[in-house]
Amino acid sequence: MNLKELATKLGLSPTTVSRALNGYPEVNETTRERVVAAARRHNYHPNTRAIRLATGRAMAVGHVIPIATRHEIVNPVFADFIAGAGETYSRNDYDMLLSVVPDEVEDATYRGLKSKGNVDGVIVHAPRMNDPRIPLLREIGMPFVVHGRATGTLDPYCWLDVNNRRAFQRATEFLLDLGHTRIGLVNGLEFMDFAIRRRTGYEDALTARSLAPDPALMASHEMTEIAGFRAASAMLALPQPPTAILASSMISGMGVRRAAEGAGLVLGRDISIIIHDDDLSYMKNGEDVPIFTATRSSVREAGRLAAEMLLDVIAHPDAGPQQRLLEAELIIGQSTGPVSRT
Amino acid sequence: MNLKELATKLGLSPTTVSRALNGYPEVNETTRERVVAAARRHNYHPNTRAIRLATGRAMAVGHVIPIATRHEIVNPVFADFIAGAGETYSRNDYDMLLSVVPDEVEDATYRGLKSKGNVDGVIVHAPRMNDPRIPLLREIGMPFVVHGRATGTLDPYCWLDVNNRRAFQRATEFLLDLGHTRIGLVNGLEFMDFAIRRRTGYEDALTARSLAPDPALMASHEMTEIAGFRAASAMLALPQPPTAILASSMISGMGVRRAAEGAGLVLGRDISIIIHDDDLSYMKNGEDVPIFTATRSSVREAGRLAAEMLLDVIAHPDAGPQQRLLEAELIIGQSTGPVSRT
DNA sequence: GAATCGCTTCAAACCGCTTTGGATGCAGCA
DNA sequence: TGCTGCATCCAAAGCGGTTTGAAGCGATTC
Numbered sequence: 001m002n003l004k005e006l007a008t009k010l011g012l013s014p015t016t017v018s019r020a021l022n023g024y025p026e027v028n029e030t031t032r033e034r035v036v037a038a039a040r041r042h043n044y045h046p047n048t049r050a051i052r053l054a055t056g057r058a059m060a061v062g063h064v065i066p067i068a069t070r071h072e073i074v075n076p077v078f079a080d081f082i083a084g085a086g087e088t089y090s091r092n093d094y095d096m097l098l099s100v101v102p103d104e105v106e107d108a109t110y111r112g113l114k115s116k117g118n119v120d121g122v123i124v125h126a127p128r129m130n131d132p133r134i135p136l137l138r139e140i141g142m143p144f145v146v147h148g149r150a151t152g153t154l155d156p157y158c159w160l161d162v163n164n165r166r167a168f169q170r171a172t173e174f175l176l177d178l179g180h181t182r183i184g185l186v187n188g189l190e191f192m193d194f195a196i197r198r199r200t201g202y203e204d205a206l207t208a209r210s211l212a213p214d215p216a217l218m219a220s221h222e223m224t225e226i227a228g229f230r231a232a233s234a235m236l237a238l239p240q241p242p243t244a245i246l247a248s249s250m251i252s253g254m255g256v257r258r259a260a261e262g263a264g265l266v267l268g269r270d271i272s273i274i275i276h277d278d279d280l281s282y283m284k285n286g287e288d289v290p291i292f293t294a295t296r297s298s299v300r301e302a303g304r305l306a307a308e309m310l311l312d313v314i315a316h317p318d319a320g321p322q323q324r325l326l327e328a329e330l331i332i333g334q335s336t337g338p339v340s341r342t
Numbered sequence: 343m344n345l346k347e348l349a350t351k352l353g354l355s356p357t358t359v360s361r362a363l364n365g366y367p368e369v370n371e372t373t374r375e376r377v378v379a380a381a382r383r384h385n386y387h388p389n390t391r392a393i394r395l396a397t398g399r400a401m402a403v404g405h406v407i408p409i410a411t412r413h414e415i416v417n418p419v420f421a422d423f424i425a426g427a428g429e430t431y432s433r434n435d436y437d438m439l440l441s442v443v444p445d446e447v448e449d450a451t452y453r454g455l456k457s458k459g460n461v462d463g464v465i466v467h468a469p470r471m472n473d474p475r476i477p478l479l480r481e482i483g484m485p486f487v488v489h490g491r492a493t494g495t496l497d498p499y500c501w502l503d504v505n506n507r508r509a510f511q512r513a514t515e516f517l518l519d520l521g522h523t524r525i526g527l528v529n530g531l532e533f534m535d536f537a538i539r540r541r542t543g544y545e546d547a548l549t550a551r552s553l554a555p556d557p558a559l560m561a562s563h564e565m566t567e568i569a570g571f572r573a574a575s576a577m578l579a580l581p582q583p584p585t586a587i588l589a590s591s592m593i594s595g596m597g598v599r600r601a602a603e604g605a606g607l608v609l610g611r612d613i614s615i616i617i618h619d620d621d622l623s624y625m626k627n628g629e630d631v632p633i634f635t636a637t638r639s640s641v642r643e644a645g646r647l648a649a650e651m652l653l654d655v656i657a658h659p660d661a662g663p664q665q666r667l668l669e670a671e672l673i674i675g676q677s678t679g680p681v682s683r684t
Numbered sequence: 685g686a687a688t689c690g691c692t693t694c695a696a697a698c699c700g701c702t703t704t705g706g707a708t709g710c711a712g713c714a
Numbered sequence: 715t716g717c718t719g720c721a722t723c724c725a726a727a728g729c730g731g732t733t734t735g736a737a738g739c740g741a742t743t744c
Contacts, residue, residue: 002699002700002701003700003701003702004700004701012723012724013723013724013725014700014701014702014724015702015703015723015724015725015726016722016723016724018701018702018703019702019703019723022702025721026721026722026723027721027722027723028721028722028723031722031723043457045454045457045458046458046700046701047395047458047459047699047700047701048458048459048460049391049394049395049398049400049459049460049699049700049701050395050699050700050701050702050729051700051701051702052391052394052395052701052729053389053391053392053394053395053699053700053701053702053729053730053731054700054701054702054703054728054729055701055702055729056391056729058391060439065425065428067425076418076421076622076624076625078421079418079420079421082440082442083407083409083442086407086440086441086442086443087442090441090442090443095439095441095460096439096440096441096442097402097437097438097439097440098424098428098438098439098440099428099432099437099438100424100425100428100429100432100438101428101432109432112387115385115387116387116388116389116390117389117390117391118390118391118437223624224624224625224626225596225625226626226628226629226633251624251625254567254596257600258599258600258603261600261603261604262603282418282565282566282593283418283566283567283593284566284568286568287568291568344729344730344731345730345731345732346730346731354693354694355693355694355695356694356730356731356732357693357694357695357696357732357733358692358693358694360731360732360733361693361732361733364732368691368692368693369691369692369693370691370692370693373692373693388730388731389729389730389731391729391730391731392699392729392730392731392732393730393731393732394699394731395698395699395700395701395729395730395731395732396698396699396730396731396732396733397699397731397732397733398699
């Protein structure tokens, strides 16, 4: 059932039917009702391919997931972020196009999306320092929103980010207030923007209390359980081990916990741990009471909001770049406590 | 730059240019080279929207991810599966369309995809027992491949699955051979097809050795760290605790390990653990040597293969349904050992 | 020399929708 | 009565490709 058939069935022209269904004013209300009823009755759905060609809009947005050859292979937060973004898209009748590409052809992928006209805009994931994608997208005139920020990029652009610096600053201050002075940082890879900012927040909090950051207490690895375990184990084996550790994710935090428990330490009594909790739906920090004290920020919500921002940018391309900074909550769980005086 | 412009620039008709670029035989080879060169020089890429309308093919496949209101919110294996599938798609110039929808509108989503013509086929994720999606897709005539199988569905359909039954059967046999007789099963939710099959494999191995499965040693929950921890803790607190435990995923296995270590047991000596390892890129079972003994099967590879199967089904709709069963490897790690005689 | 054939090429229709630029009819108004 | 204006509706021209049917043309065949 297509528009023409429906039109002849109604004894109307395709023009009128199209206008009736799309809410244009130049059509009699009774006619419109007749058309709408018939469309429903015959289960008419306009062909998306035709709409796209006729309007020149793709009604789709792209998410290009780079597959790094070495690091951060498939980031586990993508799933939740995309779930959030997907909610926004389906509410607005947009499609979500996912491209999973090796990062050496990322450039070509964006250009292809533009010149072939598959999408109206893209979300940029996992920005790095001086991320080359930002100038590229600006150059080819593709609307975009960055999830995160790119340190070093000066021209304004659209982004939505969590205040990672402030989150880790507050977490560190919280530990300092509990009397901890030797605080370890088990960070993600520090070419990722968020990891840089977290470290800055951590260092800022320390220096504000006249404590010099100790390189032996700062690790930077992939955010896996085993990397967290190893980094924490190394720190705990130091002559002056930390009494508290900040971990950059739930998963690495689980490694840190295993290292601590393996060393015979009890969480919240002998050692304090704070994690950053992306609030992933398959990786809950406890069900009712949080297990870990955590800086929490929902990746899913970020996905929803970033997608809304992108649709807005697509609709109003000439409005200036939008920016939004989300604050993380500090959730008090059972993994922190005052420093033990032994 | 579109086809018509390119054609006039070359002094040819759009017909010839189109044919030259699409490899049709009825065009002079020298002409073709001229066209291809010009296309490259002017950076011509045919407009996807136009191709889609003209050919009637969407050149896209859909992945509909149901957001269950209660359980298994965003399955962590999706990310890797989709990464694998994405590789296949980009190799074949197909787009991947992702719909994340509440499961009560899943039905409408599939119908919409069909009638609006956005995709040429779909991958069905996480099949349940008697999954209603299979008859639905058959009814509306949408090509599909199921990742997994749906127990209870009798008519043949396309699927690609891991031999979950056999994997857990072998794992159980492996433990039996080591002398274990009290073996716990920390399973996923048993309305999911794979969980049913794993349990069957486990029970089959036991009964083949004349051991009756003990309900107290069989748990079925979401596959989270904490659920694994709780289930294992409960088992270990039994008067006759298990000496070995099978866990349905890496994540729940980590919970099992925590419970075991919390009870003062050493892995591989006091207790044996075998997990099922989906070989997720962000959740490696060790880097060089595997930590856990595991039944391993790459979800990513499954994604690649399922996508290939789907593209094949789309290309040859009348060939009979394809089916493919992948075997899991049994990887020997450090978490298993002979039963300790104490 | 005319008919035939294969190789190339082209004009035009088509995919299914949107949108422009009229038409048509009728009421209001001078 | 004639003209204007408004409310409706329609024919036709896109959108940018693919594909059908036919034509041009030199070589071959009879």
